[in-house]
Structure formats: C-alpha cells, structure tokens
Amino acid sequence: MEKLEFARVGESMYHEKLANGLNVFVFPKPDFQKGYAFFATNYGGMDMRFCLNGEWHNTPAGVAHYLEHKMFDTEEGNALQELAANGASPNAFTSNDITGYYFDSTEKFEENLRILLSFVSVPWFTQESVDKERGIIGQEIGMIEDDPEWKCFMNLMAALYRHHPIRVSVAGSVESIAKITPETLYACHKAFYDPANMVLCVAGPVDPEHICDVAREILPKEAGPIAAKDYGEKEGPRAAQSLIEERMEVSAPIFQLGWKGDAPVKGEERLRQQLLGELALEVLLGNSSPLYAKLYREGLINQEFGYGYEDSFGCAFLAANGESKDPEAVRMAVMDEAARIGREGVDKQLWERVKKGVYGNRVRALNSFEHLCVGQAQAFFAGYDFLRFAELFDAITKKEAEELIANWVTGERTALSVVRAKEET
Amino acid sequence: MSQVTRRELFPGVWLRAVHTNKFKSSYLSVTLLAPLTRETAGANALIPEVLRRGTAVHPDMEALSAALDELYGGAIEPAVRKRGETQCVGFAASFLDDAYALKGEKILEPAADLLCELLLKPYTEDGVFSSDYVTGEKANLIDRIRAQINDKRAYAAQRLTQEMCKYEAFGVDKLGDEETVSAITSESLWERYQELLREAQVEVYYCGSAEPDRVAQALKEALSGLPVNENRLDPECSVRVSAGPEPIVVEEAMDVTQGKLALGFRTGGQTCWEEDYPALYMAVAVFGGTTLSKLFMNVREKLSLCYYASATLERMKGLVLVSSGIEFDKYQTAKDEILAQLEAVKRGEIEDWELEGSRRTLIGACMSTLDDQGRQEEFWLGQSAAGLEESPKEFAARLEQVTREQVAAAARKWELDTIYFLKGKEG
DSSP states (O other), X not given: OEEEEEGGGTEEEEEEEOTTSOEEEEEEOTTOSOEEEEEEESOOTTOOEEEETTEEEEOOTTHHHHHHHHHTBOSSSBHHHHHHHTTOEEEEEEOSSOXXXXXXXXXOHHHHHHHHHHHHHSOOOOHHHHHHHHHHHHHHHHHHHTOHHHHHHHHHHHXXXXXXXXXXXXXXXXXXXXXXXXXXXXHHHXXXXXXXXEEEEEEESOOHHHHHHHHHHHSOSSOOOOOEEOOOSOOOSSOSOSEEEEEESOSSOEEEEEEEOOOOOSXXXXXXXXXXXXXXXXXXXXXXXXXXXXXXXXXSOOTTOEXXXXXXXXXXXXXXXXXXXXXXXXXXXXXXXXXXXXXXXXXXXXXXXXXXXXXHHHHHXXXXXXXXXXXHHHHHHHTSOGGGHHHHHTTOOHHHHHHHHHHHXXXXXXXXEEEEESSOO | OOEEEEEXXXXXEEEEEEEOSOOSEEEEEEEEXXXXXXXXXXXXXXXXXXXXXXXXXXXXXXXXXXXXXXXXXXXXXXXXXXXXXXXXXXXXEEEEOGGGOTTOOOOHHHXXXXXXXXXXXXXXXXXXXXXXXXXXXXHHHHHHHHHTTTSHHHHHHHHHHHHHTTTSGGGSOTTOOHHHHHTOOXXXXXXXXHHHHHHSEEEEEEEESSOHHHHHHHHHHHTTXXXXXXXXXXXXXXXXXXXXXXXXXXXXXXXXXSEEEEEEEEOTTOOTTSTTHHHHHHHHIIIIISTTSHIIIIIIIITOOEEEEEEEEETTTTEEEEEEEEOGGGHHHHHHHHHHHHXXXXXXXXXXXXXXXXXXXXXHHHHXXXXXXXXXXXXXXHHHHHTOOOOXXXXXXXXXXXXXXXXXXXXXXXXXXXXXXXXXXXX
C-alpha cells in the first residue's frame, strides 16, 4: 500500500487501488475504541440523466435516495438490523453528489465491514418491498417539506440556478418517486455501484492491509463499465432570479443569501477554490469581520447566522443564512461591504488572523472520523486528497480573496431567499 | 491511554480533567449548576449570552472573535443545558491542541484565561451589564424561545414534558419563558448573575494533552476572581413515582403536513441512582432506543405507521418519552401499536437478537463516548449533576450483566401519564 504522511496535521493515510478499480483509503487510529467505515459511490441526487453502454437514461428525481433506502434489504433480511445486532451504528446518506453507507463500531469491526461491503454491492429488490418503501419515503418528503430552513435553501438553489440539477430535491417529490420501480433501481445500481466508481474509507484501530484483503474477498473481482453523467448545458454567472419569497409557519423571517460562483475545476484547484471561498466569506461577513459585528449590533442578525462555501460537480456558491427582521437590509449591507473591500482592500491584520482561525478549525475538525472519511471520499471523486489543505493554505494570498469577492459578490450573481410567517402581525 | 481525575479547586468548584493525546483539540468548559425554577430559568439562560458579548478587556464581539482567531480559531459557545431539575449554564470551548500550534506556542493558558474572563469580567456600564447587550440578547433569546415551534419533532417533545410536569420544576424549559425574559432589566440580570456566581456549584471540564496539574494550575489562576463560598448548592431532583389515574390528553392543531404523537410515561420511581438502573436503561433501548427496537422494527418498519418512533429516558426524573411522526388519521392505530409494543416488553417477549443487539448498541455507544471530547463532556456533566462517579467503561460492564427478566421487570413499572398530539388544521 501507498502511505501518505500529512505531518503538519499529524495524520497518515494508506491508499490502494484494487484490481476491481475500488480505491481504498485507511487512517489508522490505534488509540481509539471505535472504527468507522464509509463506503460510497460517485452517484447522488443530481445524477438523473446518464449514459451506460451507449444508451441514455432519464430517471425520475429521488432515485439515488430511494436506492439508498432499499440497499439495506438483503435476501436474508435487513443489513441494518444485522449491523445493529453487532452493536454497530449503521446509516447512510444521499447528497447531491454521492451516496454513502457507513457504520461505526467498537466491537466486531471486521465482521461489520464484511456486512457493509456485501449489502451495498449486492442489490435485492422486490416489487412488494419497493412499493412499501414509497410510504416511508413519502413521509420523509412530507417532513422535510415542512422544514422552513430546508425550503428556504431549496428556494435559493432555484433562484441561483436556471437548470443545474442542484435545484432538484435529493429525495424527489411524492409525484416523482411514484414512478420508481424495482427495474429503475436495478438499472441505477448497475450504472453506478461498480467498485471502479466507488471508494472505501476507514478510520480506527485497524490494519490497512487487512482492510484491503476484506474488500478483495467480498467485492466483485473485476471492474465494470461506469455511466457517464450529464448535468445539461453549462450555467452562466447570472442568478436566475434576484428574490424568492415564501410563507410558512416560522416565528421570524429566515433567509438564505447566495452568490453564484464559478464552477470548480477537477483536482487540487477545487480544494484551493474551497479554501479561498471560505477565507473570502470570513473577511466579508465572518464572525470576526467588521460587518458581522455591525449587523449583530443593529439586530439584523442573531446567533443563528451561518455561512459557507459549497460546491458540487458543475456548480459552486457562497451562502449566508439566518433569521432577520429585514433580510433585504442584510443583503444591502453585504453588497456595500463587498464594494468597500473592492475600494480599500481587506485589512492585513484581519487577513492574518482569519487565516490562523480557519486553519485551526480545519485541523480541529479532523477529530471526527466521519469528517475525515467522508471528506476524503468526496475529495477523491473530485480529484484531490482531503488533507492537502494544510500545505495549500500558506500560499493563498489576500489579493486572491479580494479578487474572488470582486468577481462573485456582485448584484447579478446574488439571490435572496426569504421564508416569512404566514400572518404578519 | 486516557486518565480521568477530579479535584476541588475551591470549595464547590470542581475540575474534571481527562488526560489524553488522541485529539487535535483540547476541550474546556465551565458550567454553573443552578436549580431549575420558573422565576430564574430565563435569566440564567440569558447570562452566558450577555457575557459572550464582551468583557472588560475585549468589549465587543469583534474583539472577542479576533482574540479567538489568534488562538487558531478557538470556539467558545454559551451553553445552556438541563440535567434533571438542574439548569447548567456556562461556556463550552474547543481549542487547537498545543501539539498542533504552528510555532509551538502554548494555547491552554491563554484559552483558559479568555474563557474565565468571559465568565468573571464582563463589560459593564454604570456597574451593571450594558443595556444594549441585555436588550439585544433578550430579543435573541425570545426569538429562540419562539423559534422552538419551527422544529416540530423537538417542539412536540417539549410540549409533552411541559404538560406532563406542569407542577414540577422539570416542566420548566431550559431557556425559560417569554414572559419572564421580557421582564428582565440590566439591574435584575446583574443581581441574578452575582447570585449565580456566589451560590452555584461550578464544574470545570478539560480534555486534552496537558498534564492535570498544569490544567489545575491554569484554571485556579483563571478562576481566582470567583467569590469564595463554603456552601455552594448541591444539585437536586424530585421524582414523582406514579402517573395519574387516567392519562392526560393534549391536542394542538397547526398548519403541518405530518402529525406528531408524543407519549410520556413515569418509570415508577426508577432512576439513575437505583442499583438496577442498567436494566431500566436497557428497557428503554429495547422498547424504542435503537434501530433494533420494537418501535423502530414494528411500528415504523413492519407496519409503516410512522416515519420515526423512538423512546428516550430522563434518567434523573424517571420519565420515558416516546416521540413519533405519523399521518393524522393514524393517531389511534399508532398509539395502540406503541402501547402494544410496550406490553410485549413488559411480558418479557424479547427475542435474543433484540436483547443482545440493544446491549451491543448501548455498550458501543458508551465506549465510543471516549472517542469524542464533546460527548465525554456531556457524559461527565451529567454524572456531576447526578452526583455519580461511574465512568463509561464501568457502566458498560454493568450493562453486560442485565437479564431479559430484569428488562421486563423494569418496564412493568412504567405508567402512561400524558399524551400529546400535534395535528393538522381542519379543512
């Protein structure tokens, strides 16, 4: 196995690409009680249109998520229960980009890993079980649609993007999932759950070679074809609409304010843009920025305020969210601050401080095995190593952050999504 | 390996230190343990928020954030928690561990100083809290209290405890209520703050690579401004053994697409202080605490009656709280099925895989507490509030011994006390 050292953050990572195309990453953690395994496919809610063996498929919204629910079914019963019976806490999630299955356990780690690899690679769907799941997923969709924060975010996506599939809910809608059949699920499993399209990341008190041995034993021996994805025509920089509003049961107006960024390129440049985006947000409106203090003082934001840089294949954006009595005033204030930074530049001391802060936070976050493993899986699919941030960090300059703000935080790239209370008093 | 020590820094002021090298960060918290009362809960919850706004040295949030960034982006968050009938207010902080500082500088000492500066040296105007800060944080706290309605699952659980413990301290929310918060002034809050510093038991927690002696030294210096009091209050919790003759039923209608059904049981006086507590803990898990539980397997998976159904234990108060999300018209069926599942537990109809699976899950969760600084802090704060010293490892060992009959016997004492149903609006 290849061993990579990330001395600055005190981590080492073992890597091997198996004969079947699966990439395995292991972070040995001898002092810990629990082991964590994350088995993921490069297939998420956005991947509705794809081509396999020369044939194009258009699948309904929500298939990746539906598949995630049904993968736990096995010919013998249910893998969730099997893992839980061993004291493991198994779960799974579907994001826009990927679907990941994971567990952590303090006992019987190897046995649990075998179960994980096996149920994810061997589909078992029947008409009856697929139909039954429709009720459960329908309930889940009902629950998230009641969530004003989710709604506010989805509205922001719809306002920022014209047609990129990030606008579509990962879970789909009650209507879209009505069309899903066992055949749809089998076809999508075949297209995307090939070892060559997957990654296994493990952290814990484990032997890296042994993890590879288990994967070789359980998974198919050879790589199969992988589907090509299509996200439609490339998006321009302009937001699709500037403002989107909705009324729901909330106590105070909540908002999502977003700026459409340049779509990230593959490889380490994507990580670099991520770090740059994070730093730009910190100097623009982060917790130690002058603007944050001003907005808080004026009662325009409260401690619910948050912000982040996010990217997926084919899109990247900056977003800030929170509760505010006047979300438009927040938008105006941020745009004014961006203009000021354009004129005066970012304060040098603020820049140095913020860099130290962001660096420390990134390192502290590595405590979490989940963060480490999910981070490496996503990074691998995007073409870089997650822990490389420590080395890239030093070279990022204040000027680059200023340029990013000047290019992205502009009127035409901005959208504001607001959810207000049903009856304004 | 990690080693846990506990020592008294000053009378009623305790330090629990976990010495370990396995984390990238060190975790530090200072918590005041106050009795939960309707009159003081709002003010107690407000105090850390106002303190977090500024100190005599770092008078505003900008200055504080700058100081934190200098400490490699440390985080100090106000924390308001409820453990039994004790309100735990203070700060929880996470800093980069000294080992990862880029220039080998010490982070623990300046971090402890900053944390205790927040607690003990507030920014003041005319000898009391700044009225700007108090007004701003009052508005924020009231917003948070109102916003509790947004998360319907949590809201239903909260309404259940409110109704069930109407006449007990436990029914008081950890954030207090809008009315008492509205009435707070800079002066009244200052007075409450002085009382809290003087009377509350203080729990300090540290987890990281520093030697316990060094931690104790750093905290003793940082906390030297605390008033001396030989008689700080011990946390207490009252327990009502039985439910009323008939369950109380409360229904509320809101504009939602999914109903929430919550059921509250009394454990018949069983709490974390009893010798057979591990059996009670297991009984809740078998009934509704894991993905192998009867509620999850039957009510959710087999019968598809709800999107989620789970049970939690209030171990000091002796309550078992069931929470579920259902279609409005499934109210009766779901309720009947939840109660039928409980009857099965009471009769000892527990398969081997259910019992052993729950045991493995609980033990796994217990042991993995040691792998997470925040969860470890939660665990030890709970132990301190309950006056217990048992470690996660020791508790795990006791869970190994629990038998099926003990689980059933624990569940047989439960009595349904209150039903809360959140339904949709008519029409």
